[in-house]
Amino acid sequence: MTATVTVDIVAFALQGDQLQVLLVQRKFEPFAGRWALPGGFVLQDEGLDEAAHRELLEETGVQGYLEQLYSFGRPGRDPRGQVVTIAYLALLDHVPTPTADTDAADSRWFPVKSRPELGFDHQEIIDYAVERLRNKFEYTAASFSLLPARFMLSDLQRAYEAVLERPLDKRNFRKKMLSLDILVATGALQQRGISRPGELYEFSAEKFATLRSKGLAF
Amino acid sequence: MTATVTVDIVAFALQGDQLQVLLVQRKFEPFAGRWALPGGFVLQDEGLDEAAHRELLEETGVQGYLEQLYSFGRPGRDPRGQVVTIAYLALLDHVPTPTADTDAADSRWFPVKSRPELGFDHQEIIDYAVERLRNKFEYTAASFSLLPARFMLSDLQRAYEAVLERPLDKRNFRKKMLSLDILVATGALQQRGISRPGELYEFSAEKFATLRSKGLAF
């Protein structure tokens, strides 16, 4: 009748054209040596979101966008007994170097598409997180948390393409993004390799709040 | 480090033009005498969905559509200590008479719009459930679980209007529903009061599965 409650974090970040997920290699049983999601026990007098923030901070040293995903409690999912985990989705605007963790042998970012076999039911949790992220990208303006403060429109498009795993038409994409009226041109240019420099944009927090109130942004 | 885990059920059903929610009056402390969501502890070796189904069955005597909503674990949300609750959304196709429950003084259906003050953080949970239900109605074909097997198009429209709390245009509504291609006309007619009888429709399970695979139905 009393179960243990953990939080597990599915942290995503973009590296080049690939969506990456943060995994830790377990030092102890169960699943010692196996890769798994970062996470841990919810402490006494700690809220769920609070625990998730703490775990994310412990593993990466950074804060990021966090949202609760789903709770998993199938009997037998943890060999130690009845453990219910509250899974969280985290979005980071860069790929931080993972922090050394006392009960992890190692921790690394893996491309979502080529991740190792995981312990517990963590494959299922990541699949669920990827699906949620795709939905957020399809229906809302969720991309911002995965990008730095200033970015080119082509970066934004690459973010969408990495998440949706499908090419997008450049002209339609730009038209749509600009029509949402949440981007502001900074006037600054950035050059990437040997080609024409592109304009840097920022997200407008105010415009964004308007969208959010209409349910079109996270 | 070990918390207690409960499930709470937000069970909705339609009565006339009103969306109703099932509440129980608590017999014991905390919040004795107050209305609250039906729910209870997750048992040893019981999955979360399983616990939710059991609780729903215990309170209503019926099964229904169930989906996990969100987990709530704010410290202090339950005076007895660290209690994390996994909230579930239940949709029933009629308003069953609540089952007598040993630790409830009473249980009743209330219109969502005029419900009593609730114990714990259950107001918040219901608000969340209503929002989720609206989203499901806006973006998917979720209405079916709230209706009997056969219904008139006007019943379907009433269901949407009750949930969305906004009038819909009859012609556009019918056109859209029929174009989704998940309704089959039975040929049978039904009369409601003194007026022209209307045709009864059913949902097509096969067509429905197609929609579902495209993410357009639950």
Add this chain to the structure above:
DNA sequence: ACAAAAGTGTTCGATATACACCCATGT
């Protein structure tokens, strides 16, 4: 001159919205 990525408009089909009258039945 060429390679590489940035930038730019128009057409077409599909979908959502607005809107008003006739029909079948019971009293």
Add this chain to the structure above:
DNA sequence: ACATGGGTGTATATCGAACACTTTTGT
């Protein structure tokens, strides 16, 4: 005949999809 709710079509606006060439820069 009238009250009640069932049933029907068209015109317009909006949104997403398809599609190709020019510009700026570095080598």
